[in-house]
Amino acid sequence: MNQIQITRRMLRRAMRGMPAASQQAKALLEFARANGAALFGLKVAEAKKLAWAALRRAVAQDGPCAGDSASGASGVLRLARELAALLRLDTIDSAIVEVTFALDRLCLPGELDDILAHAGSDVPAMIGEVAGAEPQDAERRVRLNPLFRMGLATFRADWRGHVRLETRWALENLLDRLPETEAEIIALMVGPRHVAGLPLSAFAHAEDTEFLHRLLEGTRHERARGINILIHGPPGTGKTEFARSLAAAAGFSLHGAGEADEDGDEPDRRDRIAAFQMGQRLLAGKGDAALLFDEMEDLIGDAQPAQGDWMRGRQGSKVFVNRLLETNPVPVIWTTNAIGNVDPAILRRMSHVLKLDLPSRNTAMRMLDHVAREEAVTPGDGWGSLLENTPEVASVLRVSARGARLAGEADGGLRPARALAKALRGSSDLPLEGPGPIDLDLFETDRPLGPLFERLRESEHMNVSLLLTGVPGTGKTALAHHFARTLDRPLLVRRTSDLLSKWVGETEERIAEAFAEARRKESVLLFDEADSLLFDRSTARTNWEVSQVNELLTWLDRHPLPVVAATNHAQRLDPATLRRFVFKLELRALSGTKVEQAFVRFFGIEPPASLVSLQGITPGDLAVVARQLRYDPTHDGNEIVARLRAEVAAKPGASRPIGF
Numbered sequence: 001m002n003q004i005q006i007t008r009r010m011l012r013r014a015m016r017g018m019p020a021a022s023q024q025a026k027a028l029l030e031f032a033r034a035n036g037a038a039l040f041g042l043k044v045a046e047a048k049k050l051a052w053a054a055l056r057r058a059v060a061q062d063g064p065c066a067g068d069s070a071s072g073a074s075g076v077l078r079l080a081r082e083l084a085a086l087l088r089l090d091t092i093d094s095a096i097v098e099v100t101f102a103l104d105r106l107c108l109p110g111e112l113d114d115i116l117a118h119a120g121s122d123v124p125a126m127i128g129e130v131a132g133a134e135p136q137d138a139e140r141r142v143r144l145n146p147l148f149r150m151g152l153a154t155f156r157a158d159w160r161g162h163v164r165l166e167t168r169w170a171l172e173n174l175l176d177r178l179p180e181t182e183a184e185i186i187a188l189m190v191g192p193r194h195v196a197g198l199p200l201s202a203f204a205h206a207e208d209t210e211f212l213h214r215l216l217e218g219t220r221h222e223r224a225r226g227i228n229i230l231i232h233g234p235p236g237t238g239k240t241e242f243a244r245s246l247a248a249a250a251g252f253s254l255h256g257a258g259e260a261d262e263d264g265d266e267p268d269r270r271d272r273i274a275a276f277q278m279g280q281r282l283l284a285g286k287g288d289a290a291l292l293f294d295e296m297e298d299l300i301g302d303a304q305p306a307q308g309d310w311m312r313g314r315q316g317s318k319v320f321v322n323r324l325l326e327t328n329p330v331p332v333i334w335t336t337n338a339i340g341n342v343d344p345a346i347l348r349r350m351s352h353v354l355k356l357d358l359p360s361r362n363t364a365m366r367m368l369d370h371v372a373r374e375e376a377v378t379p380g381d382g383w384g385s386l387l388e389n390t391p392e393v394a395s396v397l398r399v400s401a402r403g404a405r406l407a408g409e410a411d412g413g414l415r416p417a418r419a420l421a422k423a424l425r426g427s428s429d430l431p432l433e434g435p436g437p438i439d440l441d442l443f444e445t446d447r448p449l450g451p452l453f454e455r456l457r458e459s460e461h462m463n464v465s466l467l468l469t470g471v472p473g474t475g476k477t478a479l480a481h482h483f484a485r486t487l488d489r490p491l492l493v494r495r496t497s498d499l500l501s502k503w504v505g506e507t508e509e510r511i512a513e514a515f516a517e518a519r520r521k522e523s524v525l526l527f528d529e530a531d532s533l534l535f536d537r538s539t540a541r542t543n544w545e546v547s548q549v550n551e552l553l554t555w556l557d558r559h560p561l562p563v564v565a566a567t568n569h570a571q572r573l574d575p576a577t578l579r580r581f582v583f584k585l586e587l588r589a590l591s592g593t594k595v596e597q598a599f600v601r602f603f604g605i606e607p608p609a610s611l612v613s614l615q616g617i618t619p620g621d622l623a624v625v626a627r628q629l630r631y632d633p634t635h636d637g638n639e640i641v642a643r644l645r646a647e648v649a650a651k652p653g654a655s656r657p658i659g660f
Contacts, residue, residue, distance in 0.1 A: 001095065002074075003106045003108050003109055004039060006106075006108075007039060007108040007109050008059045009059075009130040010112050010126065011028060011032065011039075011055070012060065014028060014116055015055070015056060015059065020053075029050065031115055032058075033047050033048050033050045034047075035047075036048075038108065076101050076105045077101065077102065080098040080100075082182070083097060083189070087146055087281050089145075092128075092131055093131075093141070095131035096145045097145070099130050099131050100153055105175050113165065118162055120161075123155055123163050124163075128141045146281060150273075151270050151274045152167065152168050153167050153168065154166050168270065168271055169268075169274075170190075170258070170275050185282075186283070187255070190255045190256075190257060190258075190275050190282060191255050191279070192256055193255050194240075194243075194247070194254040194256055196244040196248035197245075197374070198245050200213065200248075200249040202245065203356075205360050205363045205522075206242065206354060206356055208352065208354055213250055215227070215352060216229075216251075216290070219250075219331050220287060224331075226327060226349075227328070227351050228331070229350065230296070230336065232335070232337070232338070232339040232355055233337070235337055236358070236395035236396075237356045237358050237395065238356065238395055240294055243292050243294075252289060253286075253288060254289075255289065255290075256294060257272060257292065258273070258274070258276060258293075269298055272298050272299070276299075277324075279330060284329040290333060291331070291332045291333070292332075294335050295337075296334045296335060297338075297341060299321065299334075300346065322349060325346065326349060357520070357521060357522060358391040358394060361391070362488045365384065365387060367394060368394075371397045372412055375402055376405060377401045377404050377409075377412040379411070379412035379413075380411025380414050381411075383411075383412065383417075386417060390421045393420070395424075396421070397413075399420070400413030401413045418430060438475065438479070438482050441597065442590070442594055443474075443475060443479065444474070444590050445587050454486075456562075462487075462560060462561050462562060463559065463560050464562050465556060465562065466483065466563075466565070466585060467564075467567075467578070467581035468567075468587060469566075469567055469570035469586050471588075472620060473651075474589065475587060475620065476566040477528060477566060480564045483524060484562075489524050490521055490524070491524050492517060492518050492525050492526065493528060496528075496533060498514075500532070507551075508551040511555060512551065515559050523561070524561070524562040524563070525563045526564045526566065527564070527566070531572040533548070533552055534549060534565065535573065536573065536574045536575070537549050537574050549574055570586070589616045589617055590617050590619070595607075595617060596611065599611060599640075602623070603622075603625075603626065607637060607641075608638050608641060614641060614644060615648070616648045625647060628643060
């Protein structure tokens with residue numbers, strides 16, 4: 001059909017049984033006289049004299065199917081036919097799409113629709129009959145048409161009760177732009193195609209990455225239905241980027257369902273569901289397409305658990321949502337920040353649920369390297385410590401690198417990354433940087449640390465625990481940081497001040513929460529000043545003091561991830577503590593050749609002979625004197641040894657000569 005045929009059919013239906021003397025007939029006759037040249041090929045003078053009987057005869061036939069002279073009209077109807085073909089619609093449903101587009105965008109059908117609406121015409125039935133449906137079946141066919149069933153088009157009564165056709169967000173975008181290719185139609189009706197910015201290997205920290213990869217490959221091979229993957233985790237963990245990389249690795253093109261368009265128009269829940277359903281129709285036959293429904297909350301509303309199996313804030317039908325997840329021919333990757341808002345009935349219909357946390361330092365460094373190559377920047381030296389202490393920076397690598405490139409910064413984006421990290425944390429400060437790289441050969445202990453840490457890194461068992469004891473300055477905290485880096489896990493530090501409370505029972509709650517947070521972040525948990533938490537229970541003065549020690553010992557038995565405890569006072573620990581730790585490492589003051597190696601490492605000069613007489617020196621003493629040299633420099637080795645001797649003498653318990 002063209003717009004002339006559509007308009008003539010509309011006139012023919014409207015005139016059926018209408019008295020010539022009625023007001024509606026006069027309005028139709030006035031419209032026909034004004035447009036007689038276009039509709040019937042009449043001369044202007046002939047059109048002005050058109051009578052009701054002559055109009056009946058003129059509209060009795062569709063007339064020749066000539067093309068529309070206006071390019072806009074031909075573009076609208078061409079688009080309708082192409083969309084109908086993509087949706088694999090039959091003849092009548094295809095014609096319904098054409099009539100709907102014509103009423104919304106073409107002059108003659110739109111003008112006549114205004115007249116008929118004011119006359120109280122049954123618009124759905126009129127569209128169906130114009131499309132070729134039988135009168136008794138016309139309205140039903142229209143309401144079952146995919147455009148109306150998905151909510152892309154609907155009917156709405158105005159304040160006068162006149163029913164009008166109304167098109168929704170996705171259809172408006174389509175008709176505004178008149179795309180010419182299948183890919184453009186899909187992008188506008190469903191959502192933009194997502195391109196992976198990172199290889200799947202960048203998400204090696206995600207627990208089931210390889211399984212999900214194989215799941216999607218199997219889905220593509222068998223064209224399985226009802227495949228849904230839910231990815232959840234706090235903001236900034238890269239859920240969307242992971243979905244892109246996963247789909248690309250499995251050979252899928254990924255389309256976002258109902259996302260904001262390039263003009264910034266925002267879809268609502270109905271629009272997003274319509275785009276999702278349209279994606280299932282348009283992409284079903286391709287076999288290599290998947291959908292991404294970012295922010296699943298838009299599907300279920302602001303649902304929240306209530307008592308029993310009830311959910312507050314749910315929008316729409318529970319059965320409708322459940323069926324969406326059971327029958328989808330196109331696999332869907334869903335994301336949400338808070339899995340607690342997702343109904344268990346929805347979770348049961350997921351093929352897999354993945355919790356995505358912030359990446360480890362090594363993984364984030366690999367992501368940074370990939371982004372830096374694409375953005376043509378060179379990362380500065382501070383990225384390693386920034387990603388270790390502020391892992392959420394991994395979520396802003398690309399925008400930071402791009403900002404650095406545009407601003408001509410030489411560090412690859414450290415300045416914008418730090419600024420964004422502060423904003424994400426809601427703080428004006430970033431966490432203090434931990435100790436830098438250390439040399440395990442400079443630690444004085446009863447067993448070589450390098451081989452031990454390497455075996456722990458390669459082990460499949462992660463419930464290992466270390467007890468680090470020794471005098472101050474022997475490097476216990478620095479060693480804990482190094483251990484976490486070796487395992488490629490973040491370090492979660494809890495000190496006595498973080499855990500002890502003046503309220504009965506609250507200390508135990510804080511201890512339990514520390515272990516829970518370590519599990520959530522998959523981190524190494526460090527208890528610094530452990531003697532204040534695991535003190536000998538025989539010295540306790542109250543029951544609650546015993547309770548907090550019991551709580552910590554119980555969690556040490558059950559925790560599935562690495563734990564480190566550090567103390568300067570091993571003799572104060574409860575005897576039951578020792579068997580809770582797999583490895584007990586005593587760090588001692590440096591001796592022998594290690595003292596000379598450490599001197600060269602810290603000061604860059606050969607040690608003087610006077611160093612041999614110095615006893616009880618630790619890496620901490622060397623670090624303090626190295627910091628002194630920043631402000632009061634000297635290159636005299638004997639002067640440095642003298643400063644080291646002063647540091648050793650200042651320690652508690654150091655022997656001092658008797659005198660006045």
